[in-house]
Amino acid sequence: MASPVPTPPEKEKATPAIVEKDAGAIRKVLSTKSLGLIKAWEEREKTKVDNKANKKLSNVVAWELSKQAAIDARQKKYEQKLEKKKALYVEKMQNKIAGIHKTAEEKKAMVEEAKRIERNKVGEKADDFREIGHVPKKILSCFNC
Numbered sequence: 396m397a398s399p400v401p402t403p404p405e406k407e408k409a410t411p412a413i414v415e416k417d418a419g420a421i422r423k424v425l426s427t428k429s430l431g432l433i434k435a436w437e438e439r440e441k442t443k444v445d446n447k448a449n450k451k452l453s454n455v456v457a458w459e460l461s462k463q464a465a466i467d468a469r470q471k472k473y474e475q476k477l478e479k480k481k482a483l484y485v486e487k488m489q490n491k492i493a494g495i496h497k498t499a500e501e502k503k504a505m506v507e508e509a510k511r512i513e514r515n516k517v518g519e520k521a522d523d524f525r526e527i528g529h530v531p532k533k534i535l536s537c538f539n540c
Contacts, residue, residue, distance in 0.1 A: 524531060 520531075
């Protein structure tokens with residue numbers, strides 16, 4: 396006739412096993428969910444740390460580049476100053492060389508003029524000796540040696 400329907404006491408007996416099974420499954424789901432949340436939190440925190448470190452590294456690189464640019468600018472400024480000094484010094488030395496050359500040319504001209512004058516004097520004396528027919532004594536003194 397009617398199929399046997401479980402009585403409530405039988406349900407009570409089956410409920411603790413199901414509850415324990417469900418509790419284990421729930422614990423497993425919760426622990427899996429917790430592990431997932433913990434892993435997500437860990438990844439988020441690691442990303443934050445990486446981003447913070449990258450920002451600091453970027454600041455350090457920017458600082459280094461700005462300092463290096465400042466030093467390069469100073470170096471170029473000093474190089475330009477030295478190039479100007481060098482150019483002025485070279486010009487000064489070239490002017491000195493030009494002055495020395497000019498003085499040397501003047502001295503050469505004076506020597507040539509003195510040479511010309513002395514040669515003229517010798518020529519005039521020689522003409523005088525020829526007119527008189529007299530031989531200079533200095534030449535004869537050499538022959539008497």
